[in-house]
Amino acid sequence: MTAITLAAPLSGWAMPLQEVPDPAFSQGLVGVGMAIDPTANELRSPCDGVVLSVHRARHACTVRAASGAEVLLHLGVDTVGLKGEGFTAHVQDGQAVKVGDPLISFDMDLVGSRAQSLVSMMVVVNDGFTVDGQSVNREIAAGEPAMTVSGGGAAGAPADAAVVLSSPGAATAESAQCTVPLRIAHGLHARPAAALVAAAKAHSGPVAIQCRGRNANAKSVVALMGLGTVLGDELTVRAEGPGARGVVESIVALIDSGLGDPLVEGAGAPPAHPATAATAAPVAPTAAEEEIGPPFTAGEEVLLKGTIAVPGQAVGSVVRRFRRVARVEEQGAGAAVEEPRLRQALDRIVAGLTDSAQRMPEHAAIFQAHRELLDDPELLDGALADIGAGKSAEWAWQRAARQQADTLAALPDPRMAERAADLRDLEQQVLAALSGEAPSVGLAGLPEGSIVLADEILPSELAGVPAGRLAGIGMAHGGPTSHAVILAAALGLPTVVALGRQAERVPDGAPVVIDGNRGELHVFPPDAALSATRNAVAARAARREENRRTAGEVCRMADGTRIEVFANLGRVGDAAPAVAEGAEGCGLLRTEFLFLERQSAPTEEEQYQQYQQIADAMGGRPVIIRTLDVGGDKPLSYLPLPKEENPVLGLRGVRVGLREPGLLRTQIRAILRVRPAGVCRIMVPMITSPSELQAVRAMVDEERAALGRPEPIELGAMIEVPAAALTADRISVAADFLSIGTNDLTQYVLAMDRGNPHVAAQLDALHPGVLRLIRQTVAGAAGLGRMVAVCGGSASDPMAAPLLIGLGVTELSATPAVIADLKAFIRTLRLEDCRRVAEQALAADSADEVRRLAAEAWPAR
Ligand code: PEP
Ligand code: MG
Numbered sequence: 001m002t003a004i005t006l007a008a009p010l011s012g013w014a015m016p017l018q019e020v021p022d023p024a025f026s027q028g029l030v031g032v033g034m035a036i037d038p039t040a041n042e043l044r045s046p047c048d049g050v051v052l053s054v055h056r057a058r059h060a061c062t063v064r065a066a067s068g069a070e071v072l073l074h075l076g077v078d079t080v081g082l083k084g085e086g087f088t089a090h091v092q093d094g095q096a097v098k099v100g101d102p103l104i105s106f107d108m109d110l111v112g113s114r115a116q117s118l119v120s121m122m123v124v125v126n127d128g129f130t131v132d133g134q135s136v137n138r139e140i141a142a143g144e145p146a147m148t149v150s151g152g153g154a155a156g157a158p159a160d161a162a163v164v165l166s167s168p169g170a171a172t173a174e175s176a177q178c179t180v181p182l183r184i185a186h187g188l189h190a191r192p193a194a195a196l197v198a199a200a201k202a203h204s205g206p207v208a209i210q211c212r213g214r215n216a217n218a219k220s221v222v223a224l225m226g227l228g229t230v231l232g233d234e235l236t237v238r239a240e241g242p243g244a245r246g247v248v249e250s251i252v253a254l255i256d257s258g259l260g261d262p263l264v265e266g267a268g269a270p271p272a273h274p275a276t277a278a279t280a281a282p283v284a285p286t287a288a289e290e291e292i293g294p295p296f297t298a299g300e301e302v303l304l305k306g307t308i309a310v311p312g313q314a315v316g317s318v319v320r321r322f323r324r325v326a327r328v329e330e331q332g333a334g335a336a337v338e339e340p341r342l343r344q345a346l347d348r349i350v351a352g353l354t355d356s357a358q359r360m361p362e363h364a365a366i367f368q369a370h371r372e373l374l375d376d377p378e379l380l381d382g383a384l385a386d387i388g389a390g391k392s393a394e395w396a397w398q399r400a401a402r403q404q405a406d407t408l409a410a411l412p413d414p415r416m417a418e419r420a421a422d423l424r425d426l427e428q429q430v431l432a433a434l435s436g437e438a439p440s441v442g443l444a445g446l447p448e449g450s451i452v453l454a455d456e457i458l459p460s461e462l463a464g465v466p467a468g469r470l471a472g473i474g475m476a477h478g479g480p481t482s483h484a485v486i487l488a489a490a491l492g493l494p495t496v497v498a499l500g501r502q503a504e505r506v507p508d509g510a511p512v513v514i515d516g517n518r519g520e521l522h523v524f525p526p527d528a529a530l531s532a533t534r535n536a537v538a539a540r541a542a543r544r545e546e547n548r549r550t551a552g553e554v555c556r557m558a559d560g561t562r563i564e565v566f567a568n569l570g571r572v573g574d575a576a577p578a579v580a581e582g583a584e585g586c587g588l589l590r591t592e593f594l595f596l597e598r599q600s601a602p603t604e605e606e607q608y609q610q611y612q613q614i615a616d617a618m619g620g621r622p623v624i625i626r627t628l629d630v631g632g633d634k635p636l637s638y639l640p641l642p643k644e645e646n647p648v649l650g651l652r653g654v655r656v657g658l659r660e661p662g663l664l665r666t667q668i669r670a671i672l673r674v675r676p677a678g679v680c681r682i683m684v685p686m687i688t689s690p691s692e693l694q695a696v697r698a699m700v701d702e703e704r705a706a707l708g709r710p711e712p713i714e715l716g717a718m719i720e721v722p723a724a725a726l727t728a729d730r731i732s733v734a735a736d737f738l739s740i741g742t743n744d745l746t747q748y749v750l751a752m753d754r755g756n757p758h759v760a761a762q763l764d765a766l767h768p769g770v771l772r773l774i775r776q777t778v779a780g781a782a783g784l785g786r787m788v789a790v791c792g793g794s795a796s797d798p799m800a801a802p803l804l805i806g807l808g809v810t811e812l813s814a815t816p817a818v819i820a821d822l823k824a825f826i827r828t829l830r831l832e833d834c835r836r837v838a839e840q841a842l843a844a845d846s847a848d849e850v851r852r853l854a855a856e857a858w859p860a861r
Contacts, residue, residue, distance in 0.1 A: 002067045006046040007099050008146040009073050009122055012038035014136045021117050022077045022191065024260065029194040030221055031072060031123030034134040034147055038075075038120055043104045044142050045097040046071055046122060053226045054104070055080070056640070058087035060190060061103055062125070062222050067152035070126045070222055072190065075106055078116040080189040083642070086110035092638075094372070100143050124149055125221045174205075176245040177238040180252045182211075184261040187229035192259030193221045199251050205241020207251070214407035218251070228410075230643075231264055295507045301524050302506075304499050307760040308519040309480040311797070311818075312494035312540070314472035315533050316451035318510045322476070328431070332392035342383060342393040345433035346374060349426070370422055379404055394434050401427035446470055451514050453503050453521075462487045472514035474521045476503045479755040480763060481743035481793050486590070489796065490574060492817030496521055498760035519761075544820055551582025551820040561831045563805060565823050566624075566813040568791060572610055575617035578816035582823050585622035587739065587813020588683070588791035589614065591667065592630050600638050601663060607670035615674050622679060624716065624739070624791075624813075625671050627664060627696070629685040631656040639663070648753065653686025653718075658695055668696075668703050672713065681714040683739055688721045690734040697734065718791075720744035725773035728780025738781050739813070742792025742800075746770050764847035765794040771807065771842055771850070778808035789813055798822065799854045802829050806838030825858075833857065 008014065013036065020026045020035045045063055052062040052070060059079035062072045075087070086107040091097060112118050124131055129151035140146060184192060200207040200218035207218040211233050216223035218237070229235070237251045257263075296302055332338040353371050373379070379400050386396035401423055408420035446452070446469040456478045473488055478497040488495045494516030506512065506523050513522040513533045522529060555565045566587030567578035571594075575586070594602050594610055602610075615623050630636050631652040639660065644650035657664035674680045684696050697715055704713070717724065717731050720741035724731055728738060742765040743754055749770050752759040774790075781788045789811035794800035796814040801822060804812065814822055837857045841850040 002152050003150040005145045008140045008144050009044050009046045010036045010038040011040040011142045012036045014140040016136050024191040024194040025121050029198050031125035032131040033123035035119050035121045041108045045101045048098050051091045051095045054089045058084045058089045069124050069129050069149045072123050072125045074121040076115040076118050080186040174244045175240045176248040178252045179236045180255045182233045183263045184258050188224045193224040195259040203247035207239045210236040212410040292501045296505050304521040306496040306499035306519045309485045309497045310489045310495035311516045313515050314494045316449040316471040319450040319452050320508050321454040328394035329392050330395045335387050338387045338393040348433045457484045477757040479760045481754045489815040498757040547820040547824040555823045557829050559830045564811040567816045572613045575614045581816045581819040589625045604666045604670045608673045611674050615679050624681045624683050626683045629653045654684050654692050677711040683716040685718045687717040693734040719777050725777045728777040732781045732784040732786045737787045739789040739791045742794040766847040766850040768844045775807050802834045803838045806834030
């Protein structure tokens with residue numbers, strides 16, 4: 001039995017729990033402890049320990065002390081409804097903390113005016129502990145001894161320890177379950193969770209709540225809060241032991257009545273009647289497990305059609321990187337065989353991860369995250385339980401991993417959703433190890449001349465590929481403007497996406513031609529086709545070498561019209577090669593690559609160093625730095641944004657910047673510090689209205705004044721939202737220049753998700769609807785003499801370039817690998833021809849028709 005002293009987590013007036021204006025706390029339903037009416041805005045850790053969970057509304061968090069005591073710290077009363085507004089979390093789930101470490105800070109004015117009370121609670125929520133010596137009815141300073149917690153050891157089992165129930169389907173003498181929709185606005189936060197726990201504790205046997213495949217002990221407030229439930233979730237209440245049916249019925253009635261919170265009308269269907277004995281939920285075959293046919297065999301010539309992503313052709317041998325979809329046998333050979341098999345497979349994966357972390361220290365965080373997931377006892381326990389019930393190691397592992405991945409994916413916290421992707425990756429790796437295949441991590445070990453075929457490649461995988469090994473990429477899924485494709489383009493790798501699942505039939509080592517100009521994968525091509533493509537690739541390489549000789553010269557059309565050809569960059573290392581290709585500046589620095597794959601945001605100094613190095617490598621040429629474009633499909637682990645039904649239509653680009661001004665201001669300061677002043681311009685993504693740009697300009701001016709930088713800096717708007725294109729004349733009042741992001745503009749104009757393989761073939765920036773908006777943008781900018789650039793993918797498309805120029809665009813910012821060829825092509829063009837064909841294109845009916853017009857006008861590209 002150990003006793004520990006908890007320090008006051010806040011400064012303020014310390015008071016007995018009974019005085020808290022919330023009956024769940026004052027009656028001790030949540031736990032035992034004390035309260036503080038705060039006078040300072042920072043919640044600090046009361047002990048050394050580990051953060052078990054930070055509530056998604058950031059108003060509460062639980063810390064587990066070394067003794068096992070779980071301390072819930074809850075800021076204010078009725079603060080869950082603020083949905084995180086006014087709260088900033090400084091810690092993440094699983095993080096080790098020391099006493100006094102800041103956990104959450106809050107805006108006292110905002111929270112105080114919107115919540116019922118600022119009185120904040122510190123309670124121990126798990127059984128087996130007693131609390132005494134509360135230092136109350138006095139002013140207390142954060143860090144002072146506040147109360148003593150005794151207990152631990154065997155008695156102090158973690159409150160969220162997995163509840164042990166018979167596996168679903170195993171009929172026990174007395175078991176019951178029932179599913180009921182949750183109809184309260186903020187899910188199971190502290191108060192309703194406490195009410196549910198009180199009802200569950202009245203039952204002597206185990207009681208569990210299941211939600212989206214995840215189980216929680218119904219006798220633990222922490223476990224219930226950790227389920228991350230939201231309005232409309234289906235909760236399955238399960239109990240075992242004498243009286244199981246009665247307790248299930250009473251908990252269901254309690255949930256149905258709102259657990260003390262007001263009911264939201266119309267949310268969820270009424271509960272079904274309690275059913276005795278749960279039924280097993282078999283792992284249903286997913287669409288991915290449908291039959292696709294046997295592997296193609298040598299001599300079986302096949303042409304697979306996909307969508308053009310990165311132009312160019314390549315010949316090579318296939319390296320498959322498909323996630324494993326083979327159906328696994330359910331029945332095992334008994335636990336004595338299956339359990340050691342699973343443990344050995346896991347050991348192999350762990351060894352592989354350790355090795356990878358050493359070989360690729362820059363990606364060590366990814367491998368460490370995978371290791372942590374493999375160490376999760378719930379995952380292993382779930383699999384071992386199934387093995388104990390006679391299942392095979394493969395079946396048990398797959399089921400446990402999928403259940404956890406689905407649960408994580410459904411949580412509103414984007415950090416959790418990312419971990420679901422990691423789990424799916426691990427599911428495959430373990431299945432591969434069980435089948436005796438070598439575990440494959442990333443694309444690091446590829447032989448030279450590989451053409452990788454995969455469901456979809458991750459940007460992080462491409463980042464680790466040694467130069468020269470990878471010749472081309474084919475993806476069964478994916479869209480033509482995904483970030484992996486953008487990286488592939490930067491690496492000059494011909495890429496075809498949306499090939500469909502037939503691509504999975506191509507065996508390892510098969511000779512193929514990947515044709516990024518046509519969007520095709522030619523499998524087992526005849527020798528003549530292989531050598532014709534090799535010759536075409538060599539001729540193209542020779543032409544490119546030729547073009548590179550003159551690439552450094554400024555770009556003028558045949559009639560003398562000046563067109564600037566800039567480069568899109570993502571990292572410091574991209575800059576020098578881009579200049580060698582003839583880049584006359586950087587028209588888009590995608591700064592999010594500096595922010596992704598890390599645990600915290602880069603500091604101002606780190607950013608400044610990167611931007612300065614890029615500016616230096618560009619040798620005085622202009623550098624347009626885009627402010628952070630995250631959110632949507634690019635979540636940051638350290639920037640929790642609310643879960644959105646349609647993230648691409650939600651918090652993205654400047655919307656995130658204005659919501660998290662601290663992040664944006666840091667970036668602005670880093671850009672303003674780059675020397676010589678005037679070399680950098682700032683560009684803001686996803687602008688919809690002039691007011692957004694004005695708000696950013698105000699920040700820029702304030703930061704300039706604070707830094708004592710007298711020189712102004714040009715501020716541009718990205719035109720990616722149709723409303724911005726339509727009101728370009730108004731945006732131009734606020735902007736110094738405009739740059740059209742055709743990737744997003746196209747997805748929003750055509751209502752086609754740029755990452756959706758089902759619409760990838762129609763997602764074409766040469767659709768006349770997109771071209772008309774480009775014309776409108778140029779016309780709107782012309783009144784105020786603003787320059788219009790294009791920095792989306794169509795600037796790199798030789799079919800699109802003459803049309804963009806014909807529409808009045810004067811700067812193309814392209815992927816570095818195409819710049820030399822693009823400049824050489826532009827030098828052959830005449831403005832009047834470009835204008836004429838652009839006029840015809842505006843009157844066309846489809847992107848295909850536009851492409852035909854361009855191909856007729858400029859056949860020898
Ligand atoms: C675009 O949308 O065209 C663009 C350049 O931005 P991103 O591709 O980074 O979204
Ligand atoms: Mg964009």
